[in-house]
Amino acid sequence: xxxxxxxxxxxxxxxxxxxxxxxxxxxxxxxxxxxxxxxxxxxxxxxxxxxxxxxxxxxxxxxxxxxxxxxxxxxxxxxxxxxxxxxxxxxxxxxxxxxxxxxxxxxxxxxxxxxxxxxxxxxxxxxxxxxxxxxxxxxxxxxxxxxxxxxxxxxxxxxxxxxxxxxxxxxxxxxxxxxxxxxxxxxxxxxxxxxxxxxxxxxxxxxxxxxxxxxxxxxxxxxxxxxxxxxxxxxxxxxxxxxxxxxxxxxxxxxxxxxxxxxxxxxxxxxxxxxx
Numbered sequence: 165x166x167x168x169x170x171x172x173x174x175x176x177x178x179x180x181x182x183x184x185x186x187x188x189x190x191x192x193x194x195x196x197x198x199x200x201x202x203x204x205x206x207x208x209x210x211x212x213x214x215x216x217x218x219x220x221x222x223x224x225x226x227x228x229x230x231x232x233x234x235x236x237x238x239x240x241x242x243x244x245x246x247x248x249x250x251x252x253x254x255x256x257x258x259x260x261x262x263x264x265x266x267x268x269x270x271x272x273x274x275x276x277x278x279x280x281x282x283x284x285x286x287x288x289x290x291x292x293x294x295x296x297x298x299x300x301x302x303x304x305x306x307x308x309x310x311x312x313x314x315x316x317x318x319x320x321x322x323x324x325x326x327x328x329x330x331x332x333x334x335x336x337x338x339x340x341x342x343x344x345x346x347x348x349x350x351x352x353x354x355x356x357x358x359x360x361x362x363x364x365x366x367x368x369x370x371x372x373x374x375x376x377x378x379x380x381x382x383x384x385x386x387x388x389x390x391x392x393x394x395x396x397x398x399x400x401x402x403x404x405x406x407x408x409x410x411x412x413x414x415x416x417x418x419x420x421x422x423x424x425x426x427x428x429x430x431x432x433x434x435x436x437x438x439x440x
Contacts, residue, residue: 227292230300230322233331234290242286246273257332265339274342282402283307283314290320299323304335317403340422341404347420348398348406351429355386356394378435385433390414 233256240248249272253261261267279285287306294301300323304316320335354363360379367374374382386408390396396410404420418431 224295227295227300230324230331231292234302234320234322234333237333238288238290241276241279241288244276244280244285246270246276249275253333253338256330260332267338271342272338274345275338278341278345278400279337281400283316284310293319336422340420340427343427344404344406344420345400347427347429348400348418351418352396352398352408355383356396358383358387374434381435382431382433386416389416389433 236252237249240252246269250261250267250269253267253272265271276285283304283306287310289305290302291305292300293303299321302320302322304318304320306314308314316337318336320333320337322331322333324331350366351363354366360376360383363379363383364374364376367379387393390408390410391412391414392410396408396414399407399409401407401417404422405417406420407415407417409415416433418429418433421428421430
């Protein structure tokens with residue numbers, strides 16, 4: 165049976181644990197030197213046979229420090245050591261990782277489990293993408309299944325806040341990925357159970373919701389599409405995408421979306437949301 169292509173709509177689903185967006189502090193503006201003073205400094209320095217430091221030199225020094233701070237994190241990912249990852253992140257930023265997100269070994273082991281579905285942890289690399297004095301952006305690359313090259317779409321940030329003694333690390337994969345499996349599993353469980361009322365309540369974020377009537381339509385679409393919906397399995401495909409697959413090899417993909425501390429589900433089968 166041919167599957168029709170439907171417009172993708174956003175089905176927003178609340179997190180049981182609400183997170184808050186982490187914003188990097190902006191660097192203080194760099195004060196320009198007086199031209200006369202600069203000229204004198206250059207002359208005196210030139211007499212010593214050295215060049216004055218430039219913004220490029222300062223950025224390089226910052227990026228070298230960012231690289232140094234990032235290495236223990238990468239080593240712990242390669243070793244798949246959830247406890248070590250917890251210790252590293254809490255040491256970097258205890259206010260955020262320990263007191264706010266309350267990460268622990270269980271949380272980080274779930275992160276490693278989900279990450280390994282799209283990249284070989286033992287081969288993970290971080291390549292400098294956008295350098296900077298106060299913040300640097302890294303591309304996360306590696307291999308999958310021992311050979312195929314992989315690049316994760318979401319960038320990793322290392323930044324130094326004003327007054328901080330060392331850089332901190334921020335990556336949406338750490339912040340959101342450990343919750344993704346539970347969110348997707350509950351979504352499919354409610355659809356398989358045919359529970360439109362709970363599915364509608366599950367979908368409420370602020371004043372946007374999936375009505376009970378539309379939840380029934382969504383359940384019906386899944387029931388028609390799959391030969392045996394209740395026996396269908398849920399598979400994480402990487403990149404916050406999940407695939408539902410039944411014994412007849414019927415497949416459907418939906419995606420976890422996230423931002424500003426909220427997570428939701430983007431599903432092309434979902435009818436339009438309604439403002440309450």
